[in-house]
Amino acid sequence: MSNVKYLILRRVSQITLLVLYFGANAYGWKMLAGTMSSSSVLEKIPLSDPFAVLQMLAAGAVLTFDVILGAMIIALFYGIIGGRAFCSWVCPVNMVTDAANWLRRKLYMDKIERKVWMSRNIRYYMIILALVVSFVSGLAAFEIISPITILNRGVIFGFGAGAGLLVAIFLFDLFVLKNGWCGHICPLGGVHSIIGKYSLIRVKHNSDNCTLCMKCKEVCPEVQVLDMIGKRSEFVVKQECTNCGRCVDVCNDDALGFSIRNYLKQ
């Protein structure tokens, strides 16, 4: 069981949030209402997606105090504590792409696939593109195609034809490109990478314990962040690490674990 501990915790976190959102609409619960674009906690604390707020600004909306505060709360939480944890602990699309990735391994897709290469930096260009298109069209551009809110709203208000996009992403990740959506394209992942760059909670590698089994690299959705495995004992500091903890789960040698980055010592 110990090799799925964080996986289970993450699923519990993701599903609990969806259940709370669902209950807010279906039963009038107040704990967490709205969607991941913007929520209200106990009808008091606003939470907003910083990227959505940026796009609104680009689209020419006049921002209210509530959304600015909400976006700041989210940015501060992930910026100081969680890192890019949104992607692996909150975002429901993570469950879709993880399923694709799991099936990929089961089908040995990597063994038969024609190599498709895409830069993992596309997500950062997507951010810029989203802001430009928002500015030109007067419409928050990523929010009209975001599979994250489509899935989120689908759970709360019922699915429409937008569910096709989720199937497309599943198939893309399964047959076209490993970790294609979350690891290459999604601009929200890019935003959270940037926000979480200096966060405190990080995976720490102890290369003395490492037996070079490379199981961590097999499961890691952002494998480039694990470049120190077996070489140097240090924190995984690259911003694309989602703090998903899969590497910690699969490591049988106690060479990986969550820790708190200590800026004072450095």
Next chain:
Amino acid sequence: MNDTIKKPQISERRKFFTNIAHNAGLGVMGGLLWAGYADKAKGSTLTLRPPGALKEEDFLSACIKCGLCAEACVNRPSNISKLTGKPRPGTLKMAKAKDDVTIGTPFFVAADIPCYMCEDIPCVPVCPTGALDLASLTNKNNELDFRLMDMGIAVVDPNSCIAFWGIQCDACYRACPLMDEAIKLEYDRNERTGKHAFLKPIIVMDICTGCGLCEKACVTEKPAIFIQPREIALGKPGDHYVKGWDSKDEQRAVSQEAKDVTTKTERSEKGAADYLNEGVDFE
């Protein structure tokens, strides 16, 4: 041999510029596709928005698609069915891909579930972005006032409205939450029979909020009274037509006159109002 099939070498400099062209090209391609879709995604101009919504263009840029309005609508106390104790379907829906409304934005279809014009207007104060503007629904006494709602306007098709045929029906008139204010009945003599009356529903433009209860109540197969956004349903006469019999409107002409006249000739020295209205008394 090697010399003849040698790959063309490119300099670092050339590589640099080619890379920029490559990335810029991809960016422009993606951007054009995206912007094209965004333009299409703006959806139908016939969309009815929740109370207090900003002008459609501003609304689209300000709405963050959180759904708090729709949740407040469905879970309002007045929507809990007394029979089942559960909420009935709410008025506000969040647009899905097939709805011809910008995806994720709230709207309503009056013929399905109209707006019940709640006194406390639960859908508006919860909006975090001001896309639903609380100020537009607040009256002089600083209270929420559902009479200030303006989601659209009812339009009657007199050809299919059976009241215009002479059949007695005042379903819309009675369904209206602002009865005898937003819809008035105009009495008219039925010349065909010589002894009956027409009771024709007439919409009072300034009062009607576009809630859609009339559309829901209409008895004809396809409603003969229905809600349209004001920008669609209403015309605009232009500033240069003045109701000369209305002293307030006449004032508009007087104040406009100073701005309008650009040339002064012997003939235009005196404004038209000066001689046309000579000796006329306004109330």
